[in-house]
Amino acid sequence: MEHFLGFAIPGIPYGCTYAIVAVGLVLTYQATGVFNFAFGAQAYTSAFVYTKLVQNDQFPIWLAFLLSVVVLAPLLGLIFDRFLFRKIPNSNTTAKLVTGLSLFVGIPALLPVLFGSQNQYNSPSILFNPDTVYFRVAGTPVNGIYLSSVVVTAVVLVALVALMRFTNLGLQMRGAVESRRLVQLDGVNSGRVIATAWAVSSFLAGLAGVLLAPIYGQLQAQDYATLLVAAFAAAAWAALRSMPIAALVGILMGIADTVLQGYLPATSTLSAAVLPSLPFIVLVAALLLVPGMRRLQDDKDPLASVDPPPPPTTAAVRAPQLSRVIRVLWYLLLGAFIISMLSWMPKTWESVFNSGLAFSTIFLSITLITGMGGQLSLSQATLAGVGAFTAAQLANHLGLNFLAGAVVGAVLAAAVAVVLALASLRLKGLGLALMTIAAALFFDNSVFSQVSVINGRALTVQAKWVGLGILDVNGHSLFVVLMIVLVICVAGVMLVRNGTTGRYLAAQRGSETAAAGIGINITWQRIQIFALSGVVAGIGGTMLVIQQQSVNAAQFNYELSLAFVVIVITTGVSTIEGAIQAGMGFVVIQQLLTYLPARFGGTGLTFVLFAAGALTYVAHPEGILEFQKRRWTMRFQRLLFPDDPSSGPPAPRGIGGGDNGAKLPLGVPSLDGSHTGGVTPESGTGLEGA
Amino acid sequence: MRGRKVLRPQEVADPTGAPDGVSLLSVTGVTKWFGGIAAVRDVNFTVESGESVGLVGPNGAGKTTLFNCICGQLRPEHGMVQLGGTELGRLPTFQRARLGIGRTYQRVEVFTDMTVAEHLLVAERARYAGGQLWHDLCNRSRPTPAELKRVAQVLDMVGVGDRADTPVSALGLGSCRLVELARALVADPVLLLADEPSSGLDVRETQELANVLRTLQRERGMAVLLVEHDLHMVAQVVDRVVVMDLGTVIAQGTFDEVMADSTVRHAYLGTSG
Ligand SMILES: Nc1ncnc2c1ncn2[C@@H]1O[C@H](COP(=O)(O)OP(=O)(O)OP(=O)(O)O)[C@@H](O)[C@H]1O
Ligand SMILES: [Mg+2]
Numbered sequence: 001m002e003h004f005l006g007f008a009i010p011g012i013p014y015g016c017t018y019a020i021v022a023v024g025l026v027l028t029y030q031a032t033g034v035f036n037f038a039f040g041a042q043a044y045t046s047a048f049v050y051t052k053l054v055q056n057d058q059f060p061i062w063l064a065f066l067l068s069v070v071v072l073a074p075l076l077g078l079i080f081d082r083f084l085f086r087k088i089p090n091s092n093t094t095a096k097l098v099t100g101l102s103l104f105v106g107i108p109a110l111l112p113v114l115f116g117s118q119n120q121y122n123s124p125s126i127l128f129n130p131d132t133v134y135f136r137v138a139g140t141p142v143n144g145i146y147l148s149s150v151v152v153t154a155v156v157l158v159a160l161v162a163l164m165r166f167t168n169l170g171l172q173m174r175g176a177v178e179s180r181r182l183v184q185l186d187g188v189n190s191g192r193v194i195a196t197a198w199a200v201s202s203f204l205a206g207l208a209g210v211l212l213a214p215i216y217g218q219l220q221a222q223d224y225a226t227l228l229v230a231a232f233a234a235a236a237w238a239a240l241r242s243m244p245i246a247a248l249v250g251i252l253m254g255i256a257d258t259v260l261q262g263y264l265p266a267t268s269t270l271s272a273a274v275l276p277s278l279p280f281i282v283l284v285a286a287l288l289l290v291p292g293m294r295r296l297q298d299d300k301d302p303l304a305s306v307d308p309p310p311p312p313t314t315a316a317v318r319a320p321q322l323s324r325v326i327r328v329l330w331y332l333l334l335g336a337f338i339i340s341m342l343s344w345m346p347k348t349w350e351s352v353f354n355s356g357l358a359f360s361t362i363f364l365s366i367t368l369i370t371g372m373g374g375q376l377s378l379s380q381a382t383l384a385g386v387g388a389f390t391a392a393q394l395a396n397h398l399g400l401n402f403l404a405g406a407v408v409g410a411v412l413a414a415a416v417a418v419v420l421a422l423a424s425l426r427l428k429g430l431g432l433a434l435m436t437i438a439a440a441l442f443f444d445n446s447v448f449s450q451v452s453v454i455n456g457r458a459l460t461v462q463a464k465w466v467g468l469g470i471l472d473v474n475g476h477s478l479f480v481v482l483m484i485v486l487v488i489c490v491a492g493v494m495l496v497r498n499g500t501t502g503r504y505l506a507a508q509r510g511s512e513t514a515a516a517g518i519g520i521n522i523t524w525q526r527i528q529i530f531a532l533s534g535v536v537a538g539i540g541g542t543m544l545v546i547q548q549q550s551v552n553a554a555q556f557n558y559e560l561s562l563a564f565v566v567i568v569i570t571t572g573v574s575t576i577e578g579a580i581q582a583g584m585g586f587v588v589i590q591q592l593l594t595y596l597p598a599r600f601g602g603t604g605l606t607f608v609l610f611a612a613g614a615l616t617y618v619a620h621p622e623g624i625l626e627f628q629k630r631r632w633t634m635r636f637q638r639l640l641f642p643d644d645p646s647s648g649p650p651a652p653r654g655i656g657g658g659d660n661g662a663k664l665p666l667g668v669p670s671l672d673g674s675h676t677g678g679v680t681p682e683s684g685t686g687l688e689g690a
Numbered sequence: 691m692r693g694r695k696v697l698r699p700q701e702v703a704d705p706t707g708a709p710d711g712v713s714l715l716s717v718t719g720v721t722k723w724f725g726g727i728a729a730v731r732d733v734n735f736t737v738e739s740g741e742s743v744g745l746v747g748p749n750g751a752g753k754t755t756l757f758n759c760i761c762g763q764l765r766p767e768h769g770m771v772q773l774g775g776t777e778l779g780r781l782p783t784f785q786r787a788r789l790g791i792g793r794t795y796q797r798v799e800v801f802t803d804m805t806v807a808e809h810l811l812v813a814e815r816a817r818y819a820g821g822q823l824w825h826d827l828c829n830r831s832r833p834t835p836a837e838l839k840r841v842a843q844v845l846d847m848v849g850v851g852d853r854a855d856t857p858v859s860a861l862g863l864g865s866c867r868l869v870e871l872a873r874a875l876v877a878d879p880v881l882l883l884a885d886e887p888s889s890g891l892d893v894r895e896t897q898e899l900a901n902v903l904r905t906l907q908r909e910r911g912m913a914v915l916l917v918e919h920d921l922h923m924v925a926q927v928v929d930r931v932v933v934m935d936l937g938t939v940i941a942q943g944t945f946d947e948v949m950a951d952s953t954v955r956h957a958y959l960g961t962s963g
Binding site for chain 1: 761763782783784785787788793795799800801802803804808811812813815816817818819820822823825826827828829831870873874877
């Protein structure tokens, strides 16, 4: 028993922070319908600012705490609410997810750009002295860090229960769960209730961040992602409904982690593989077992679907003349690009463009699964990694050529994707996002770290295994191979999109009910598209490895999976062009940023830019870049052919097509005026385009 | 795999092939609960092949819920649904559709990204489980001339032929209902379930719709189960009426019989409240 307590007690502080964030997640989800992916980033922000104020600017601890947690954290929440989430109709799950993801990716990348990345070590504990052992429980010393976490968590949870149970505001927040509009019909200012929920839950996130900071010696964004996923798992077990259950599961997870660490042999593969994935296992179990998680998608607002006039957006049809001009320009550009790459292109830029081609291939898999399949999958980098590591292992063990390995890798990636599809058959939207993020985390922590070494040495990519010498085109064989692979993948995606499968998928995006009603096997289509996107991602991953001539887990970690989605959403998820622009844009921007001072280099600012682009998803579900392109096309068109009737406004196409508010009554000012203003996102886009 | 299995309607529900005395659709003791309320309670009725039956009742009577039970979108707690004498049991929606149950929806369910003609093309393929990834990759899945011809025919019949290439997002509610109807009809269903097809249509369009339904039923022998609040249209289209209230069937018979029934008048005029 003493043994057990000795292992359990150190887990409590972790558990406390998990519990606090989980409670915050449940609170916002209940009161506003938003499952906030940005909480991890918000926690990190408060911790970052707190540490910076104390360590760099010599602020007293209480003042730093006041500024970072009491002022900054709720303020961030209010800003997100007011300027982002408030503008999203409640029924638009995808937009809520995408917005949260953009913040998740963008904020941690933005902080070092703003403040520089100096000294982020040894955050001070807020209440008690971290070095003092206050007392011992069963022989385990309890120091200030532990004590602070426990005391603060207890106080906060009790205060929260009191707020929800005994105050009018709490009652209204619980009412908002049922229906925002019903609450409003009762004369409650729902905007105020929602804002309060945001402020309170963001305060909780900030608090958890600052509590966690001293536990880790160094402040790292990754640790906060782990915090977030653990909190996801706890919230999922509570079916996003019950705060006490969420808190309890959170604390238990913290304890389970250290207890397992204590009992499992420290050096075993098992402990190396299982421990980091504990949140993953708990989250997947919740998604599979908690009935409430499967029913998340059901519309819980009885007034949200009053009556169904479809949105009267005019379709965008480019005038045929202009289409021809643009197609010719495209071919010219492509020709110029190929010729340049084979002749005068400097080596640096040749390699930049080469990696752009590999990324484009990976991003095509997002076009497949998200653009065509209408499913927001957050594990595409992982699938790419499965392909890459398979090829690399086969080469290292059997000396197999990488291109042959790519085929095997693609098949294996498809198999993983199919397993993922089968595990999440009943999940949509948020449920699927959580399942795929869990899968990404699992591979990241438990698989890739294991397979990226062989006999204790890092996996390598040796030139002889790549075997490109066969078709040596002036030393540009890599470019030729990457280009051919991309072209094949593009052709495949186009054929599928224009074929029966593509039409079935389009039907499913429009209405799953009606798709099943005309005889489409939705499950089978979904498995197919997952498999297909696995194939393309796997091939892309192998190409990336060939190009970068190295394989390591960091190339395919789960933050990248999220970032990839955000990037493609910015450039346009429903077109093949979108994927290619995303691939090229991603590498070209990174390269250009290297010419700026160091703080702006790396992936940081690139992620910030794309995340900012993806934040416009509500207004431009077709992708902000795609939107701008159409807008300019239309302008040109009106200049060139003023009489053409097809110079109408563009029709946006987003993920899941029709579900994005298409079923909201148009022109009827919504009761919840602040949210949609009676105009669906679709028509909003149309107006601006006109 | 499942997706490739071709189920022809004749296998189960050939209107002429069903043995004598077996109804095309028979609903026996179907009960569906939502929480504490029975939206449908112990409902029994049949539809013979080629027959046109009206299903009427006040709001919340359980008509749409019953449709969902027949199509497999909802699973009733008790009772069974048989098509051509075969129990549908736990058969998923898409397989029921391939057996020949066509459906339109009360809350319009169109494919937002598609044009009118595309709706019909996709329905035509799906009905016979056409479409394999392999065909797509070999570029062998373009619409065949026969398919295109059939689509054009159905569009003209329903009266939206002039809008074949319009995206549905540019259409009004009434036209969307017609597109839904055409989408159901293109697959040549043996039984059509139409949920309030006339709402959103004007008087003339409603009349045309009634004519189309009548013609199809007479000439092709398609059975129709029609939910409709417009009793005028019901009177024109159906042979027989089933009246529901609060989840149960309260009367069946010809239109005139049923309208003379005092329970029905009571339910409709709502003297209870
Ligand atoms: N998904 C659901 N969850 C809970 N209750 C439901 C659900 N669907 C329907 N109901 C309830 O079941 C009852 C029957 O509804 P249904 O839509 O079948 O009626 P209806 O006869 O089609 O009415 P209307 O003429 O308005 O279309 C109603 O009381 C309704 O509130
Ligand atoms: Mg109904």
